[in-house]
Amino acid sequence: MIRWRKRIRRMSYLITDLICLILSFMITQHIYKPIFDRRITLSSLEQTGLILLLTVVFISVFIATSLYEIIMEEDSVFSIRVLSRVVISYVIAVLIMSAIMFLMKISLSRLFFGLLVIDYFITALIGKHMVKEFQCSDLNGTSHCKNILVIGQSLKGKAYIEQIKKYGYLNLNIIGYVHIKEPNNYMGIQHLGGIEDLEEITKLYVIDEIAVAKPLTYDERLADIINRCQEMGITITMILETNNYDTTKAQVAMVGNIPVLKFHTVSLNENQILGKRIIDVYGAMFGMVFFIIAYIVIGPLIKLETPGPVIFKQKRVGKNGRVFEILKFRSMGVNAETQKEALLVSNEMSGYMFKMTNDPRITNTGKFIRKTSIDELPQFWNVLKGDMSLVGTRPPTIDEVKQYEAHHHRRISITPGITGNWQVSGRSDIEDFEQVVSLDTDYISNWTIWTDIKILLKTVFVVFAGKGSK
Known part of the structure; x- marks a missing residue:
C-alpha cells in the first residue's frame, strides 16, 4: 500500500520534470535569439530528438540518484538535503549529456545548452515545489485520508506505524488499535477495544483498512479476522513478524494471481x-x-x-x-x-x-x-x-x-x-x-x-x- 502510494508520488514528480524540460526548451529558444542574436542550427526533427535524449538522461540520473525518494522524505524541496542532491544530480546529467554530444557530434551551442540547464533547474525546482505543496496540504484533510485500524501489537507493527508517521503525506491515518491478548500503551495510539469488539468498532468508525500486527502464525483467530474483514469488504494488510536479519530485505510480488513474499540480500530495487x-x-x-x-x-x-x-x-x-x-x-x-x-x-x-x-x-x-x-x-x-x-x-x-x-x-x-x-x-x-x-x-x-x-x-x-x- 505504502509502496503503491509512493510510486504515484514518484510518478507525479517524474511527469513534472518531463513537462518542465519541454517548457524550459521552449523558453530558452525564445530568449536565445533576441538576447544573444543567435539561432539554433538544429532542425525541428533534431530538436525533438535532443529533447528525447535530454529526457532519458536527466530522468535516468534522477531515478538512479534516488532524487524523488529524497524529495518525498523531506518537508520541502528547498531543504539542504534536497538541494544538494538536485545539484549533484544535475552535474552528473550534464557530464553525461556533454559526453554524448561530443561522441555523437551534436552541433549544439554550449551557450544554449548552459542556458537550457539553468532554465530547467529553476523551472523543475518550482514545479516540484508546487507538486509537493499540493501533496502536503489539501490532500491531508481527514476526508481524503485512508483510515487504518491496527490489530495486535508487535515490533514490526511499531515499525509499520513509524513508517506511516514518517510518510505522513501518503494520506494514511492510524485511528487506533485493537488488542488480541492484553491492552497496553502502543506508541500513543488510541486503544479501541479487543478483537471481540471488531465488528462494533467498524460500525462506530470509518475504517478503510485493517493492519494485522502479530507473529507469523496462521491460527484460527487470524483466519477468523481475515474472514470477518472480507465479509465487511475491508482491505486487510498483514504485517509479518519475520526474523530481523540485517542484510535481508522483503518484497511482495505476484506470480500470476499467486501472492509471494521474497527475501533477498541485494539492496538494489x-x-x-x-x-x-x-x-x-x-x-x-x-x-x-x-x-x-x-x-x-x-x-x-x-x-x-x-x-x-x-x-x-x-x-x-x-x-x-x-x-x-x-x-x-x-x-x-x-x-x-x-x-x-x-x-x-x-x-x-x-x-x-x-x-x-x-x-x-x-x-x-x-x-x-x-x-x-x-x-x-x-x-x-x-x-x-x-x-x-x-x-x-x-x-x-x-x-x-x-x-x-x-x-x-x-x-x-x-x-x-x-x-x-x-x-x-x-x-x-x-x-x-x-x-x-x-x-x-x-x-x-x-x-x-x-x-x-x-x-x-x-x-x-x-x-x-x-x-x-x-
Whole structure:
C-alpha cells in the first residue's frame, strides 16, 4: 500500500520534470535569439530528438540518484538535503549529456545548452515545489485520508506505524488499535477495544483498512479476522513478524494471481538496477574511447615483448554463477595459467584468491599497465555487453568459486564490476580473503548511487596515485 502510494508520488514528480524540460526548451529558444542574436542550427526533427535524449538522461540520473525518494522524505524541496542532491544530480546529467554530444557530434551551442540547464533547474525546482505543496496540504484533510485500524501489537507493527508517521503525506491515518491478548500503551495510539469488539468498532468508525500486527502464525483467530474483514469488504494488510536479519530485505510480488513474499540480500530495487545499468552503458561508451586509444598505443608493445594476442580472455564467474569471458590487455606470457600451479606456494593471500609480489609471469609492459590499471580498459566492452558493471564486486575465477563456502557466494549475487570497494580500499595491502568478502558484502548491503560515485572517484585517485595491481 505504502509502496503503491509512493510510486504515484514518484510518478507525479517524474511527469513534472518531463513537462518542465519541454517548457524550459521552449523558453530558452525564445530568449536565445533576441538576447544573444543567435539561432539554433538544429532542425525541428533534431530538436525533438535532443529533447528525447535530454529526457532519458536527466530522468535516468534522477531515478538512479534516488532524487524523488529524497524529495518525498523531506518537508520541502528547498531543504539542504534536497538541494544538494538536485545539484549533484544535475552535474552528473550534464557530464553525461556533454559526453554524448561530443561522441555523437551534436552541433549544439554550449551557450544554449548552459542556458537550457539553468532554465530547467529553476523551472523543475518550482514545479516540484508546487507538486509537493499540493501533496502536503489539501490532500491531508481527514476526508481524503485512508483510515487504518491496527490489530495486535508487535515490533514490526511499531515499525509499520513509524513508517506511516514518517510518510505522513501518503494520506494514511492510524485511528487506533485493537488488542488480541492484553491492552497496553502502543506508541500513543488510541486503544479501541479487543478483537471481540471488531465488528462494533467498524460500525462506530470509518475504517478503510485493517493492519494485522502479530507473529507469523496462521491460527484460527487470524483466519477468523481475515474472514470477518472480507465479509465487511475491508482491505486487510498483514504485517509479518519475520526474523530481523540485517542484510535481508522483503518484497511482495505476484506470480500470476499467486501472492509471494521474497527475501533477498541485494539492496538494489528494479528502478535502481535500471538506473545503474543506464549509467553503466553511458560510462562504458565513454570508456571505450580510452580503450581504443590504449589498444593503438599499448597493443604493439605487448606484441613486441612476447608473442600472443593483445587481449587476454579468461572465464570468470558473474552474477549468481553465470560464466562469462573477461577481457584484459595481456600482462603475462601466453603460458601464464599453466605456470600458476607451481607458484601457489608463494601465494600471499589467505583464502581462495592468488596474489604474489614480483610475479615472474608478468612482463615489463605488463607491470606498467597493471600499475596504471590500463590492463582493465578492455572490460568496458564487458560492461556494454552486460556481463559487468562499472562498479561491483571483482569477478572470481571458476576455480576460486569451487572452493567457496556458503557465505562467500554472496560476493557473486550482483553483477561484478571493473572497480569496487576492495580495489579502492588498499587491495595491494589486503592479504585476508575474508576481509575482501567483508568489503564486498558491505557494498552489496548498503548500495546507493553515491556509493558508486565515491568508488569511481576514489578509483581515479588510486590510478593516478599509482596504487594499481602489483
